[in-house]
Amino acid sequence: MPVGKSPTGVGLSPDGGFLYVANGSSNNVSLIDTRTNRVASTIPVGESRVNVAFSPDGGSAYVANSGSGSLSVINTRTRRVDPDLPAGRSPVGVAITPDGTSACVADEVAAHVLAVETRTGKVATVSVGEGACDVAVGPGGRFAYSADLGPGNVSVSDTGSHRVSSTIALGLSGTDPFNLEVTSEAIYVTNQGAGTLKVIDPYSHKVVATVILGAGPYGVAVS
Template structure:
């Protein structure tokens, strides 16, 4: 049964930025700190619709740093130890490498592609970035030791989101205009399979055991609403298409694999799916874009415009929220959130 629940924010934390390239912002509130006290992730990294990267300490509820990459961001990936962030400046074809400990730009990797999203292989040896070159979709493989291009794998049209298996051997790439998912064998940098899905696929997330992929679609259901396609990764075939909210975009799977969370951009809701029955379990009135979860953590972390929000995965209630301000008082609109280590 679908239940709509009005969200009441417990407390909003106002944070000020003073125009430094790396600012130390602090909070006196405890709502976020209390909400995430049991999480295995210690940091949250956010980029928005501007040029800034923000690093949040989840245990203290503080913004540790704000780094300006000087170009509009479209994607973000973070190394396993949290010491390096890779900010995708998609429109100019650049990946900005950020030292999160020193809170500074360490290097810029320039490409001839229009880039979108990124993910780091679990062993940290490779960064994978989706992009389009002369109308053709690719996944670019970057050697993270040398910060140079190692390979380019041709995929479908206009690749956007991507996800990688825990062993790093399989990459699942969303082809937005190709209405498909390309499965890439990262060991030999070769496509293994192309799986047709409904129109306008957006993002993809994997179950903790890697056996299932979940793909959002902005208008992929018969009713015209958004949908989530469920894929059996062992057989590379579609199991189901589940209707969700309007404009389905961001997606994440709970640490135990029992729930799937979907942000619906147009109707301002977060849909909670039961992964076993593949049915809608709940719908939370919360306007979000990016969604993230962490191993051993019941919470869901969301990029909610000018704030970062923590949702209790058990109750569906907001447990905390951080209001975010851009450098020199500029607006900050969070669109992507990634969880990581202590740096």
Template sequence: MKHVAWRPLVGVMVFGVCGYIFEVAAASSNAATARAYVSNEDGQSVSVLNAESFASIATIDVGKRPRGLKLSRDGSQLFVAVSGLPKCPPTVPDEECAKLERDLKADGIAVVDTASRKVIKVLAAGSDPEQFAMSNDGKRLYVANEDVGLLSVVDVDAGKVIERIKVGLEPEGVAMTPNGRWVLVTNESDSSVSVIDTATLKVTKTVPVGKRPRDMAFAPDGNTAYVSGELDASLYSMPVTGNEPVRRLLQLREATRPMAVVQDSARNRLYLSTGRGGTVAIIDTKDAPQAVKLIKEVPVGKRPWGIALSADGRHLYTANGPSNDVSVVDTTTLTEVKRIPVGSSPWGIVLGPAPP
């Protein structure tokens, strides 16, 4: 998403938060009590769903433009990136976006108590947070500050930013390797991925990938990242370390706009939401990273963005922005089996256990 022109970095103070964080595709080990949380970008809310019965449970007001979100390992706290930067589509020129009023006080990470369904605090997290990751020990946040081209690193115990790392233009997707050693950031306007060493907090390399990269997922060994390219309908693979070549693995049909990426290791698959393409692309990765194969595109709601996979791998959930709903895809039959109404312009989705 294009935003207003370059702006100065907002000062950051972060208060300590306990708990580990699931990645986008993570889910509960106790499927019977699984919850789905959906950020509604235009609704300033999060929808709470029963991920087994597909029933809507509640709506939680969280703040302006909620997008990226994570859930604590025990399901007790939900973390949601909120932003006071006005929504501005790519068709609107930068100079017009810059005229829109911005609420600097709205930027942060809203922390929701999932039992009471209330925001208990908002953590300052730099300018225009959109997506973020947390270290495996729960002690650091890595937040993409899209409008200023930075990644903010926050020590959550000390309650302060310990580093601001210069990355590419319009950083959006943030993901940590399974071993916690590397953080990768997709730079939309630079069509590249920055790799950051979490020990030194330095960028070790910047790798060119497809046009307007939006998200990534890791192969089971954590050494290969799969990166979606929105504007050229591509899927790339890149080595996290080493000098292996970057590969363009797949060219999807022109109308697709690959967005979120989820790995299904048990089935040797990747799932890609295709944005304006209105589908989820199912990719066979049995021969990856040398080669992959498109199995099928499953039609879902309008412009799917965030996706999440159930713990047992049986269902894939997609957040469909313009249709204000969530699609449930059966991963065995590869068909959409349910549509669940949610709030206005759903953006992201995360699965996990019900509150303890």
């Protein structure tokens, strides 16, 4: 399906009706109707968009714009873009808390995870390891997990206090955890440098399995 230039991230709406494709070099998002497999709409957003996440009710889509340091907020019903939210220097990942009140953003350049209030745009900053490349929020909403590219860690941040509560070591420098997904049963992390998938117990924060993959794995999704 033809979309924009350099598609770099996708997000499926909660109802499964539309796939939002962030086009990294086109400054827009393509909406693919999953019933027809056709592009239903193209929405202009910020520069160098890389990631898409949705509010729990599916009413808003949040697009991380690494080139413009912002989150574009798309009203999924009207397909209009609301005013941008601030998102640090280079937002490359975004996840929304289960109550929809906060967007957790991975700022790769500043090595921060930002908690951005979705209504006010107020920002709280959590310092994590070098190169925060992705962020995910646990099912209960209490913790945000970030993949820290440089040191090879996953940082666990308390969404209430906005502090790092623990750090999960995945390997030596060069392991390069790049993308993660969190469920109630496990935390899954792809390690670009090591070519592995780490499976972490979400309660003990211990690595329980290592799966050997091909070279340079970038993403993971869990059914």
